[in-house]
Amino acid sequence: MKKKNNILKKLANKAYEFGFVSKIKTEIIESGLNEDIIRLISKKKNEPEWLLEFRLTAYRHWLTLQMPTWAHLNIPPIDYQAISYYADPLKKNKENSNKEIDPELMKTFEKLGIPLEERLALSGTAVDAVMDSVSVKTTFKEELKEKGIIFCSMSEAVQEYPDLVRKYLGSVVNYRDNFFAALNTAVFSDGSFVYIPKGVRCPMELSTYFRINAANTGQFERTLIVADDNSYVSYLEGCTAPMRDENQLHAAIVEIIVNDNAEVKYSTVQNWYPGDAEGKGGVYNFVTKRGDCRGRNSKLSWTQVETGSAITWKYPSCVLRGDNSQGEFYSVALTNNYQQADTGTKMIHLGKNTRSTIISKGISAGKSQNSYRGLVRVSKNADGARNYSQCDSLLLGNECGAHTFPYMDIHNNSAVIEHEATTSKISEEQLFYCNQRGIGTEEAIGLIVNGYAKEVLNKLPMEFAIEAQKLLSVSLEGAVG
């Protein structure tokens, strides 16, 4: 018979389903970061002069910055000169210089469950597929265009809609915002651009799938979503990477602009390679995501399910500028083995009668460290602001850590702020109770974890929710002995 307290011992490699490497001829520029590299990236993308200047300004500012150290993370030193900042898996066709898609690339996305041929695609979802530094293909572009919706890669948007890009790029996340924002602004390669015109309800889910494939490269994508007056869009983001012993850097910026009466739902299922059971390898994920609810009655919801990356540093935020605007943040962050996550949100109440909701569910297993960090700020003029925050932590085993850092900065007496926090643990007795009823330990943990995360999972679009449920169970495989 097993010894007491043996059920919940961590260990064992969890099954990472997307860890394969695709053999694709990829053009990778030499590693290193300097002004010449930035000029080279800009030239490869045939960018206008203003954009190059935009990059160089950010780069020069970045040189003056240090990596932030305030997060509850143990980040090994990163050699920014050892990384290649541009990897292009599209091969050039010699005859007409058009880039064409390697069939291997199509196969990769198919294997990831993201078929890029429209006839095979999931019904009701348009996809922009990004591998390494380049957007490979965007589906249903034409259908969307008929409604005036722009959904394309950032590179294409720079060429086709330069005025829109210039107007909004960097308007929510300034390059001076933080270290990684400056870095991204200097070297960003691709990403998605979405524009929903006035009065249009986007008829399908838009999604971007990010895949890192090439070794020793970083992915620095940039997503820009503009929802004009009275429009609506639901946007999904998924990410995976191969299993490699070396760490890979991912530093993205997502900017969202929400105008009068518009609503944006942004859902992420992040499944970057988290490293192995000994903590070797995995993606370092430093992301700045922010939405600006500029319009009256505008609404932005962030929903994230985080199971992947070795280190996560990410705070999807809402600036509630318009009167009556609403921000929501629903998050499940799961860490296992040696993973570290410092994630949360910022709700900045500027307009009157603005409301925000924060539901954060942390799950820690193995030797991982999981922190919620959130800021609720109510400015002097934000009369009638309301916030409700709930931060729960669930622990599996005795060697992991859960931490909560809620900051409140309230400058208006009419604000109503509620905060609740709980910490619980899956106990041996709960697992044994399930076992006695015939439910195996791993399934029992899956049941309990999914029950715990239910409130957040319910916010995801249906198909995503099912994927996320499976992912939570798989990510904890091997969390029990």
Add this chain to the structure above:
Amino acid sequence: MENLLEIKNLHATIDGKEILKGINLTIKAGEVHAIMGPNGSGKSTLSNVLVGHPAYTVTEGEIIYKGKNLLELSPEDRSHEGLFLSFQYPVEIPGVSITNFMRAAINAKREYLGQEPMNATEFLKMMREKRAMVNLDSKLANRSVNEGFSGGEKKRNEIFQMAMLEPTLSILDETDSGLDIDALRIVAEGVNKLKREDTSSIVITHYQRLLDYIKPDIVHILYKGKIVKTAGPELVMELEERGYDWIKNEN
């Protein structure tokens, strides 16, 4: 009648301390056995060892259940083979509805038996029927397992789960503790309704009152980790009159 369960010279420890010191017990199909005894005599240890609680270690002896070596089976497989424990202190499982919980349990058992998962309609029908059998409020069935339940509700939920899983051998561990007389009657009635010719029960209790409702065929007294007396139902009355002191004095 065939032997459903045979316990031979069972010794078990927890944290290195020996609690069971040579238990011998045979239960035939259809029988109800009561195990009584003062606090600390090893009653709960015996039930936990039978269902394979990992905190307990069997150091000697064997348990044969349906002709199989029970000690070689995992707790889940013991459950699939028809062993059920109504816990003395049922735990709360927040976020997991009774419906989802029972569905997982039933389908795990069906998988073990090589059967297809039960379809939703059939399952919900079964839930309704069994709920009615033990008077479990439909509102409770939609709540998380045992979360915020009163003592009586928890015990009723145990009997409801027993009804759902249709065990061959059910162990009721101090099912009467913490129940008022009405709750006790409802729980006991549920147990009696579930009784079949081929199913057996072990009723573990400190007092006689539960045995007013669930009539045992055989009564054992457990003391200091051993069964010190076995007799018919009349032993219950004798204990009620004389208490446990005479047992303690004799042993």
